[in-house]
Amino acid sequence: MVALPAPAVQPRLRWSAEGIVPLVIFAAFAALPLAAAFGAKAYILALFSRIMIFAIAAIALDLLIGYGGLISFGHAAFVGLGAYAVGILSAHGISDGLIALPVALVASALFGLATGAVCLRTRGVYFIMITLAFSQMVFFTASSLAPYGGDDGLTVQSRNTIAGFALMRDEQSFYYVVLGFLVASYLLCRALIGSRFGRVFRGARENAARVASMGYDVFRYQLVAYVIAGSFGGVSGFLLANATEFVSPAYMSWQRSGELVIMVLMGGLGTLYGAILGAAAFVLAEEWLSGLTEHWKMIFGPLLILIVLFARGGLVGAAGRLSRAKP
Amino acid sequence: MSLSLLLVQILNGLQLGVILFLIAAGLTLVFGVMDFVNLAHGVQYMLGAYLAVMFYGLTDNFALALILALASALVLGLLLEFAVFRHLYDRDHLDQVIATLGVILFVNQGVKFLWGAAPLSLPIPEILSGSVVLMPGLLYPVWRLVIILAGLAVAALLFVLVTYTRVGMLVRAGATNAPMVSALGVNIRRLFMVVFGFGTMLAGFAGVMVAPILSVEPGMGDSILILAFVVIVIGGIGSIRGAFLGALLIGLVDTLGRSFSVDLLRLFLDPSSARTVGPALASMLIYLLMAVVLFMRPAGLFPAKGR
Numbered sequence: 001m002v003a004l005p006a007p008a009v010q011p012r013l014r015w016s017a018e019g020i021v022p023l024v025i026f027a028a029f030a031a032l033p034l035a036a037a038f039g040a041k042a043y044i045l046a047l048f049s050r051i052m053i054f055a056i057a058a059i060a061l062d063l064l065i066g067y068g069g070l071i072s073f074g075h076a077a078f079v080g081l082g083a084y085a086v087g088i089l090s091a092h093g094i095s096d097g098l099i100a101l102p103v104a105l106v107a108s109a110l111f112g113l114a115t116g117a118v119c120l121r122t123r124g125v126y127f128i129m130i131t132l133a134f135s136q137m138v139f140f141t142a143s144s145l146a147p148y149g150g151d152d153g154l155t156v157q158s159r160n161t162i163a164g165f166a167l168m169r170d171e172q173s174f175y176y177v178v179l180g181f182l183v184a185s186y187l188l189c190r191a192l193i194g195s196r197f198g199r200v201f202r203g204a205r206e207n208a209a210r211v212a213s214m215g216y217d218v219f220r221y222q223l224v225a226y227v228i229a230g231s232f233g234g235v236s237g238f239l240l241a242n243a244t245e246f247v248s249p250a251y252m253s254w255q256r257s258g259e260l261v262i263m264v265l266m267g268g269l270g271t272l273y274g275a276i277l278g279a280a281a282f283v284l285a286e287e288w289l290s291g292l293t294e295h296w297k298m299i300f301g302p303l304l305i306l307i308v309l310f311a312r313g314g315l316v317g318a319a320g321r322l323s324r325a326k327p
Numbered sequence: 328m329s330l331s332l333l334l335v336q337i338l339n340g341l342q343l344g345v346i347l348f349l350i351a352a353g354l355t356l357v358f359g360v361m362d363f364v365n366l367a368h369g370v371q372y373m374l375g376a377y378l379a380v381m382f383y384g385l386t387d388n389f390a391l392a393l394i395l396a397l398a399s400a401l402v403l404g405l406l407l408e409f410a411v412f413r414h415l416y417d418r419d420h421l422d423q424v425i426a427t428l429g430v431i432l433f434v435n436q437g438v439k440f441l442w443g444a445a446p447l448s449l450p451i452p453e454i455l456s457g458s459v460v461l462m463p464g465l466l467y468p469v470w471r472l473v474i475i476l477a478g479l480a481v482a483a484l485l486f487v488l489v490t491y492t493r494v495g496m497l498v499r500a501g502a503t504n505a506p507m508v509s510a511l512g513v514n515i516r517r518l519f520m521v522v523f524g525f526g527t528m529l530a531g532f533a534g535v536m537v538a539p540i541l542s543v544e545p546g547m548g549d550s551i552l553i554l555a556f557v558v559i560v561i562g563g564i565g566s567i568r569g570a571f572l573g574a575l576l577i578g579l580v581d582t583l584g585r586s587f588s589v590d591l592l593r594l595f596l597d598p599s600s601a602r603t604v605g606p607a608l609a610s611m612l613i614y615l616l617m618a619v620v621l622f623m624r625p626a627g628l629f630p631a632k633g634r
Contacts, residue, residue: 071421118618121625125364125420125564129556130621133614136553140610146603254553258428265425295440301433308426309414 021316022186022273029179033172045171046243051283052182053239058263058275059182060232063189065261066270067198068225069205070120073128074135075260078108078230080142080252082237087247088148090156097160097168101238108234109227111138116226120219135257142249153248160242168242178239182276185232189272192228201225266307268316277315331465336586337579342471344578345478349533351555351562351570352485353526359502359565361416361519364423367407367430368555369548371527375400375534376543377438380447389452396535397528404527408520416519431549439545446542474536481529482571489567498522502565554581557613561620563627572629577613584612 029052036044057079064070085104089095115134119127143151159168168174192198203211204218212218241247250256259282267278285303289296311318354368378396386392411430415423450456451470458466489495497518500508509515534548541547558577562569589605596604620628 065421071424073424115618118621121621125358125362126560126621126625128364128420128424129560130617132553133557133560133617137611137614141607144606144610146606254549258425261421262425262428265421269421295436297432297436298440301429301431301436304429304432305411305426308418308422308429 018271022276025273025276026179026183026186029182030176033175042171045175047283047287049171049175049178049239049243051280052178052276053236053243054260054263054283055276055279056182056185056239057233057236058260058267058279059185059189059272060229060236061260062264062267062269062272062275063192063225063232064229065264066272066274067193067202067205068222070222070226071128071261072119072131072226072229072257073254073261074115074131074133074257075229075233076252076254076256077135077138078112078233079237079240079256079260080138080249081108081111082234083241083247083251084142084148084237085234086160086238086241087154087156090158090160091148091154095156095158095160096164097162097238097242100160101235104234104238105231108237109231112227112230113223116223116230120222120226132254132257135252136254139249139252139254142252149248151249153246153250156241156245156247159245160238174242178243181235181239185235186272186276189232192225193272197221197224262304266314268314271316274314274316281315331462332586334461334465335467336583338467338471338475340579340582341575342474342478342578343582344575345475345482346533346537347551347554347558347578348482348571348574349478349529349536350551351558351574352482352567353523353529354552354555355559355562355565355567355570356498356502356522357519357526358559360498360505360515360522362505363412363416364420364427365412366424366427366552367434368526368530369552370431370434371400371404371530371548372534372551373438373543373545373548374403374434375531376449376538376541376547377442377447377534378531379535379538380449380543381442383449389450392449393535397531400531400534401524401528404531405520405524408523412523435545435549444545446544448542449538451539468540470539474540477532477536481532485567494518494521554613557617559627561617561627563630566627566629569627569629573627576616580616581609581613584609588612 029048032048033041033045057075061072061075064072064075082104085107086100089100089103094100115131119130119134122130142148148154159166159174162168162177168177193202200211200216200218200221204216204221208218237251240251263278263282264275265278266281267274267276285300286296289299293299307314313320350368350372353371354365357363357365357368375396378399379392382392382395382399383389386395407430411426415426418426455469455473458468459472461467489498497508497513501513501515501518501522505515508518554577555574558570558573561576562571562573585606588609589601592601592605592608595601624630
């Protein structure tokens with residue numbers, strides 16, 4: 001019997017793009033308040049808080065789309081549920097994050113469990129349309145919630161305290177709270193993908209039948225991933241409601257779901273940190289273009305088509321091509 | 328809840344159903360034949376309505392405005408197909424979704440740019456305005472009956488086309504197994520052009536028909552598109568019969584649910600909570616219906632054979 005050569009030990013990815021880029025991104029986010037001191041600080045902090053909040057939802061969506069091949073077009077529903085948890089609790093005088101965050105998590109996880117159990121019975125186009133339809137269901141339900149503002153949404157009295165401390169009231173400390181959540185979300189998702197669970201989940205994208213024949217219940221793995229991704233959406237919604245101190249059905253409109261998918265695609269699928277870059281690119285592009293003209297969507301729409309047609313792999317893919325093109 | 332009120336709401340439900348069918352029919356065939364997710368299909372509905380308003384303003388003649396609107400909706404649709412959609416057929420669904428979302432953003436904003444954000448309206452043609460007495464004490468607007476009849480006529484026409492003509496046979500074959508049809512020497516791209524153009528006209532027609540009773544505004548196509556998705560999912564992708572029955576079902580359930588949910592809930596709840604829960608429940612109803620159907624039949628009620 002011939003001894004098989006020992007598989008070449010893969011060097012740890014610590015010094016590859018996989019390891020360095022997220023570090024650079026997080027360092028840049030952490031240093032931003034120092035740099036922003038020279039500009040319109042409150043505006044810049046609010047803008048980048050928004051970027052990081054969307055990035056949390058986008059990372060989770062990348063988990064589904066990029067690693068699981070599950071194109072969810074209703075991710076904004078989870079964000080909306082998280083936001084409404086804050087809004088509704090605050091309307092009843094409960095404004096501590098230690099209550100609001102778990103409620104947001106449980107609400108979005110339960111919604112993910114209930115709808116995921118139906119959505120994941122289907123594939124491909126059906127999955128896209130059904131996730132979209134369920135998010136519309138939440139949207140219309142929120143619009144008809146007359147006691148909580150209905151179409152108009154409701155104002156959150158004040159930002160959540162955390163265990164009684166007003167940690168999130170100041171713009172800068174709120175910024176760092178959001179950054180903490182972003183780093184934690186990224187690390188959790190990264191760990192999930194590297195785990196045995198993640199390998200089964202990724203394998204199901206490549207060949208569900210083969211993974212199933214190895215004895216794994218693909219449906220169950222995908223459902224758990226769907227619930228986890230939804231919970232991250234709930235966290236993002238919790239932070240969004242605190243950032244804007246306002247909750248409205250528009251948070252879960254299908255356009256918002258579309259925007260999250262755009263962020264993931266713009267950044268580059270299946271990288272996690274690409275989703276952060278995509279969120280930044282999207283929010284900054286929106287901010288810049290809408291400053292140019294009120295009809296900015298007439299520029300952004302065609303831009304989107306061009307990105308899909310010509311810039312495959314998003315920002316991360318483009319950067320990869322550039323670095324490879326160098327001699 | 329009187330009998331005449333019930334009858335009126337059933338007719339309203341049918342009317343919503345046939346409009347949904349006109350949109351879902353084109354959508355389901357495009358999915359079926361080319362496996363192409365076109366989120367921008369609702370845009371054609373909106374364009375139909377806007378073009379009808381514009382041509383009515385120019386010609387002051389509804390019939391002429393209808394014909395001109397359909398023709399130009401077709402031209403715009405084929406233009407979009409040529410400029411954008413054609414390059415997406417070989418891509419995965421994600422790319423298709425995002426690119427057609429880009430088309431929606433552009434056209435919605437373009438409409439706002441050209442005609443303004445304020446809702447427009449189209450008058451009902453003189454002869455068809457007014458109401459008819461259906462039962463003693465029950466008046467119903469003629470125009471809504473016209474919509475129902477026109478929708479049913481289109482459905483019948485489509486049924487004949489798909490069942491008895493050569494093109495219809497190819498469309499059915501394409502929905503069942505497109506690569507095989509292509510391998511047998513049929514130019515599937517050209518077949519698709521025909522299907523796409525036809526679907527575009529149907530959606531435009533739906534837009535023209537509802538323009539007199541709904542407000543014509545940017546984004547009007549988006550919400551109805553999602554309803555059309557629900558219809559297709561329930562009916563089964565690629566199936567005209569499924570689209571027709573699914574559309575009527577959704578139209579009726581949605582309309583009746585909205586009109587009677589509060590009254591029905593009052594049987595179990597006190598009036599004030601019935602007024603709160605009723606509308607929320609009514610707006611969830613069709614999605615719950617969809618969930619139940621999918622739970623029982625993941626491929627829809629009437630899937631195209633062989634998929």
